[in-house]
Amino acid sequence: MIFNKDTAEKTAELLLQINAIKLNPKNPFTWASGWKSPIYCDNRLTLSFPAIRNYIREEFSKNIEKQFGKPDVIAGVATGAIGIGMLVAEYMGLPFVYVRPEPKKHGRQNQVEGFLQKGQNVVVVEDLISTGNSSLLAVQAIKDAGANVKGMVAIFTYGFDIAEENFKNAHVDLYTLSNYQNLLNLAVAKKYITEEEQNALKEWSAAPDSWGIEV
Numbered sequence: 001m002i003f004n005k006d007t008a009e010k011t012a013e014l015l016l017q018i019n020a021i022k023l024n025p026k027n028p029f030t031w032a033s034g035w036k037s038p039i040y041c042d043n044r045l046t047l048s049f050p051a052i053r054n055y056i057r058e059e060f061s062k063n064i065e066k067q068f069g070k071p072d073v074i075a076g077v078a079t080g081a082i083g084i085g086m087l088v089a090e091y092m093g094l095p096f097v098y099v100r101p102e103p104k105k106h107g108r109q110n111q112v113e114g115f116l117q118k119g120q121n122v123v124v125v126e127d128l129i130s131t132g133n134s135s136l137l138a139v140q141a142i143k144d145a146g147a148n149v150k151g152m153v154a155i156f157t158y159g160f161d162i163a164e165e166n167f168k169n170a171h172v173d174l175y176t177l178s179n180y181q182n183l184l185n186l187a188v189a190k191k192y193i194t195e196e197e198q199n200a201l202k203e204w205s206a207a208p209d210s211w212g213i214e215v
Contacts, residue, residue, distance in 0.1 A: 002182065003063040003175050011059070011178035012186045014052050015156065020045040021183065023193050025200035036211055038197075038204050039180075043127040043155045047083045057087040059177055060153055064088070064123050067175055068150040072120040075099055075112070077127075077138045084155070085125035099124075099138040111141045118146030129157035129176065132166040139172055151175065156183075160208065180205055 002008040015021045022029075025038035046052050064071070076085025076098040089096035097114030116122070122142050126135045139149050151173035157163065159180040167174045184201055187193045193201070204211040 001175055002179055003059070003067075003177060005182070007059055007063075008176075008178040008182040009186055011056070011155065012183040013190070014055065015041075015043070015046070015178070016183070016187060016190070016192055018045055018049055018052065021156070023187060023197070023201065025193070025197045025204075035208055037208065038201055038211075039158075041128050041156055041158075044080055044083070046155070053084065053087060056084060056155060056177065057091050060084070060088045060125065061091045063175065064092070064153060067173070068123055069121075070094075071123045071150055073097060073116060073122045073147070075116075075122050075124045075138070075142055077124065077135060080127035081125045081154075084127060088125055097122075099141050101134065101137070112145050116142070116145055116147055120147045121150050122147045123150050124152040126152055126154040127156075129154045129163055129174065131160060132163040132174075136166060136170050136172065139170065153177075156180075158208070159205065 020041065020043055022040045023038060028036045028038045029040040031037055046056055073095045074085055074089035076082040078098050078100050082098045085098065086096050095115060097112055097116050100111050100113065103109045103111040124139055129135060135152060139152065142149050149172065154176045157176045157179050184198055188195060188198050
């Protein structure tokens with residue numbers, strides 16, 4: 001669920017302006033999963049643009065407090081959301097921790113890095129949601145540490161049905177600054193893509209695991 005439509009449209013435009021989101025239906029990208037995709041999203045680029053990272057930081061901060069109340073801790077999902085999560089924590093005057101994909105193999109073997117106490121209320125910051133699997137593993141790690149996860153916020157979601165189902169089953173509320181539908185609408189309106197390319201992007205969104213596979 002997006003926080004609100006105005007934020008979703010502005011965030012999409014900012015991401016397109018700096019090429020954090022690339023749309024190329026005619027020459028698709030290949031994800032690590034092996035899926036062919038006409039879109040590639042790298043929200044870490046936002047950290048290199050002060051005005052944009054400040055906008056994201058402030059939108060996250062005010063909407064986190066509005067939706068969840070002020071938490072005790074902000075957590076970032078490694079590695080893509082460490083930077084923006086830390087900015088949000090700083091802006092809100094809160095402690096920050098980050099969550100590794102898996103526990104370290106040595107030392108204290110931490111998965112959650114930083115000072116986190118049992119019973120503390122945490123909001124998790126993520127940069128991008130695809131299926132939601134890795135994001136929800138981070139949520140589980142925080143719960144395993146004895147803290148309470150109030151919800152998750154992310155810069156962008158592809159809006160896959162599987163992600164919605166995963167978050168629903170995990171009983172985790174997810175809010176995003178922008179999403180795939182707002183991105184498509186803006187990309188056509190601003191002539192980043194043609195209507196023909198928009199159709200290809202819609203087809204991919206409906207069946208991302210099989211799109212672009214020749215049979």
